[in-house]
Amino acid sequence: MKFGAVRRLLAMSLLLIPLAGVQAGEVENLRLWAAPDHARLVFDLASPTQAQVFPLENPRRLVIDLDDSRMGADLEGLDLTGSAISRIRSGVREGSDLRVVLDLEREVAPRHFVLAPNDQYGHRLVVDLEYPGASAVEDPIDPIEAMIREQEIAAKRAQAQADLGGAAAAPEPETAVQRAQPHPKRDIIIAVDAGHGGEDPGASGPSGTNEKDVVLQIAKRLQQQVDAAKGFRAVMIRDSDYYVGLRQRTQIAREQKADFFVSIHADAFNSPRPSGSSVYALSQRGATSETAQWLAETENQADLIGGVDGNLSLKDKDEVLRGVLLDLTMTATLNDSLSIGGQVLDRLGRINRLHKPRVEQAGFVVLKSPDIPSLLVETGFISNPGEERRLRDPGHQEKMARAIFAGLEEHFRINPPPASLLAWQRDNRRSTAGNEYRIRPGDTLSEIATRHNVPVRRLKQANEINGDVIRVGQVLRIPRS
Ligand SMILES: [Zn+2]
Numbered sequence: 001m002k003f004g005a006v007r008r009l010l011a012m013s014l015l016l017i018p019l020a021g022v023q024a025g026e027v028e029n030l031r032l033w034a035a036p037d038h039a040r041l042v043f044d045l046a047s048p049t050q051a052q053v054f055p056l057e058n059p060r061r062l063v064i065d066l067d068d069s070r071m072g073a074d075l076e077g078l079d080l081t082g083s084a085i086s087r088i089r090s091g092v093r094e095g096s097d098l099r100v101v102l103d104l105e106r107e108v109a110p111r112h113f114v115l116a117p118n119d120q121y122g123h124r125l126v127v128d129l130e131y132p133g134a135s136a137v138e139d140p141i142d143p144i145e146a147m148i149r150e151q152e153i154a155a156k157r158a159q160a161q162a163d164l165g166g167a168a169a170a171p172e173p174e175t176a177v178q179r180a181q182p183h184p185k186r187d188i189i190i191a192v193d194a195g196h197g198g199e200d201p202g203a204s205g206p207s208g209t210n211e212k213d214v215v216l217q218i219a220k221r222l223q224q225q226v227d228a229a230k231g232f233r234a235v236m237i238r239d240s241d242y243y244v245g246l247r248q249r250t251q252i253a254r255e256q257k258a259d260f261f262v263s264i265h266a267d268a269f270n271s272p273r274p275s276g277s278s279v280y281a282l283s284q285r286g287a288t289s290e291t292a293q294w295l296a297e298t299e300n301q302a303d304l305i306g307g308v309d310g311n312l313s314l315k316d317k318d319e320v321l322r323g324v325l326l327d328l329t330m331t332a333t334l335n336d337s338l339s340i341g342g343q344v345l346d347r348l349g350r351i352n353r354l355h356k357p358r359v360e361q362a363g364f365v366v367l368k369s370p371d372i373p374s375l376l377v378e379t380g381f382i383s384n385p386g387e388e389r390r391l392r393d394p395g396h397q398e399k400m401a402r403a404i405f406a407g408l409e410e411h412f413r414i415n416p417p418p419a420s421l422l423a424w425q426r427d428n429r430r431s432t433a434g435n436e437y438r439i440r441p442g443d444t445l446s447e448i449a450t451r452h453n454v455p456v457r458r459l460k461q462a463n464e465i466n467g468d469v470i471r472v473g474q475v476l477r478i479p480r481s
Contacts, residue, residue, distance in 0.1 A: 024096060025049040025069035028122075033198040033242035034082035037134040040242065041085075041102075042199060043125040044073075051125050053112045060104040064112075064127060069098040082240070084108055084129055107132060121199070136252050138239055141189060148184045148419050149257035153371050155466040156332070176445035176456045178468040185421040187233040188412050190226045191258035193366065194219035194236075195265040195376075198243030200302050203268030205388030212241065214391045215264045218379060221401035222264070229409060231421035246303050246365040253372055259417055260340065260408055261374040263366050265299065266391055267355070268383040275384040276355030277348045277400075280376040281337040282368060283361030296362035299376070303365075336373035336415075344375060344407030351399045352380060377404060419471065427475040439474045452478045 029044040043066075052065040071090045078088060087103040108129040115124040194216040196202035202211025219236065226234035235256040237249050244252070253261045267278070280292060287293035341359035348354065355378070367374040379400050380387040390396040416422035432438050437448060445468065449456040460466070462479040470476075 025066060025098075026072045027066065027069060027098065027100075028072050030073045030075065030078050030088075031199070032078055032080065032083060032085070034080075034240070035136070035238065035242040035244070036138050037136045038128055038130040039083035039085065039108075040198065041127045041129070043127070044121065045069075045123040045125060046072075048114060048116075048123050049125060051112060051114075051127075053110050053127060055108070055110065060107070062102040062104060062108065062110055062127075062129065064100040064102070064125075065093065066098040066100070066125070068096050071098055071100070084131060102129075104129075120201070136244070136248070137235055137237070137256060139235070141233070141235065141256050145184075145186050145189075146257045148186050149189070149259075149417075151469065152417055152419055153257075155469070156371075158466045176449065176460075176468060178444060178470075180439045180441060180443040180470045180472050180474075182441075183424045183471045183473045184419045185231075185424045186417075186419050187231055188260070188417060188420050188422060189233055189235055189256060189258045190222075190408065191235050191237055191253035191256060191261040191372070192219045192222050192226070193249050193253075193261060193263040194238055195263055195299070195366075196243070196302055197238050197241055200243050202302070203266060203382050205268075205382040205391075206272065206385050207388060209382060209388050209392055211266045211268070211382055214266055214382070214397070215379070216241070217394075218391075218397045218400050219264050221398050222262070222404055225401050225405040229405070231425070232409070232412075246300065247368075249366050250369040250372070250374070253369060253374075258372050259412070259420075261367075261369055261372045262344075262404060262408070263364075263374070263376040264404075265376060265378050266380055266382040267295070267378040269381060270383075272384055274355065275381045275387045276353035277345075277380055278354065278356040278360060278378045279341045279345045279348070280360050280362060280364060280367070280378070281341050282334065282364055282374065284334075284363075287362035288358075288360050289356075291356075292360040292362035295378070296364045300363075300365045333370060333373050336411075337367075337375055339415075340373055340408050340411045341375050343410045344377065344404055347403035347407040348377075348400075351403050355381070418474070424471075424473055427473055430475055432475055435478050435480075437476045437478055439470055439472055439476065441472050443470065443472075445470055448476065454479055 026046040027043050028046055031042040031044070033040045049069055050067050053062065055062050075088050075090060080086065080088065084104050084106045085102045086105050088100065090098060090100045093099040109132055110127060110129055112125065112127045115126060117123055194212070196212040197216070200212065202215070204210050220239070223234040223236055226232045235253070235258060237252050238244050249263070250261065267274070280295070287296060338359055345354065345359055364376050367376055380391055382388050382391055412422055416426060427438070437452065439448070445459060445465070446456055449459045458479050459476065462477050
């Protein structure tokens with residue numbers, strides 16, 4: 001990322017402020033980011049300024065009082081679309097203080113904090129309006145589908161525990177009497193994460209293209225691909241221009257019971273030469289290369305720019321996550337990530353130069369999801385003029401999205417989650433051989449075991465069944481007795 005230009009711009013705009021205005025605080029600019037579950041209003045300030053923020057009823061308003069300040073921003077020009085704010089106005093209070101009033105269309109839980117200057121911005125007052133009860137995603141998944149997925153995760157974790165712990169952790173035999181359940185034929189949920197957003201533009205290209213914009217366009221194309229494929233469904237971590245904290249991104253994916261999480265980015269380097277795509281997975285041990293290490297550090301800094309680092313975010317689930325990270329499922333998840341990563345890289349290699357020939361690994365915060373295989377795709381180098389142009393090109397964006405989807409689709413066709421439509425289709429296509437049995441309505445595991453003269457435990461082991469859930473249409477391998 002190149003910050004020199006931004007700094008110069010900042011220095012110039014400071015020079016343009018009349019001297020008298022420098023003494024009192026001034027709101028130089030206002031920016032608004034509208035997300036499905038909150039809006040963020042950012043005041044760019046000439047100097048650090050304290051504020052009081054409080055709600056008023058009848059009609060519903062939010063008042064923001066700034067000590068010893070004046071309004072230098074154009075309130076009329078601020079686009080309020082998609083936010084809970086219907087109107088914004090300001091006035092002078094007690095001679096020299098500034099009062100900003102937001103007319104609200106719904107109930108909000110406000111919180112505010114000030115931020116010191118960083119590479120991209122000067123002093124800021126951030127006012128977040130959170131919408132109680134609202135979901136962080138536009139179109140949350142069905143609760144029943146979420147429950148089925150939750151059962152699968154629990155079974156998978158129990159399986160991993162049983163694999164390690166041996167007989168002690170093996171399921172009780174009496175669970176084998178439950179009747180076969182109808183097959184849920186659930187969708188495979190793909191969490192599509194467009195990197196950066198809102199205040200955090202990510203990297204930028206020589207002609208001013210922002211990473212946050214091109215990756216959102218690619219993400220939206222990927223969403224269309226996923227939703228158009230039967231048996232798949234996309235959940236967008238962000239679907240327009242606002243910032244989501246790194247840990248909140250994985251949190252949303254977990255809440256939406258995603259089977260896979262893909263974070264889309266564009267690389268930058270301080271030389272225009274490097275080009276090509278790369279694919280990254282999480283590493284718990286250390287980075288596979290110096291570039292991977294450097295990149296992880298750069299991407300992990302996003303929260304500092306977006307202004308929701310650990311100390312400020314109420315939604316930070318770091319502690320929970322750290323604990324769960326030790327979970328046994330992590331290794332299995334990482335293996336899946338690397339496998340899907342290989343498929344995606346292979347497809348990307350057909351449409352673009354590859355910057356790295358293998359799936360690289362480093363400690364990306366955004367990939368730390370213990371239950372969900374996750375990848376970070378650096379689609380190309382936005383710092384390379386040719387690649388910047390391609391990243392903006394709708395045709396190239398479409399090819400990128402297709403390549404990513406083709407890679408993950410291939411993985412899930414071969415390894416569909418048990419309750420998914422794809423698993424049901426696969427089993428239905430199979431013509432069962434003598435050592436296989438297709439489950440019919442009313443079957444129980446113990447009956448099937450008796451009929452084929454094998455112990456229930458062996459039947460379960462051979463089919464990696466944990467607990468008692470069997471499904472109509474599922475094909476069981478019958479081990480030799
Ligand atoms: Zn990025």
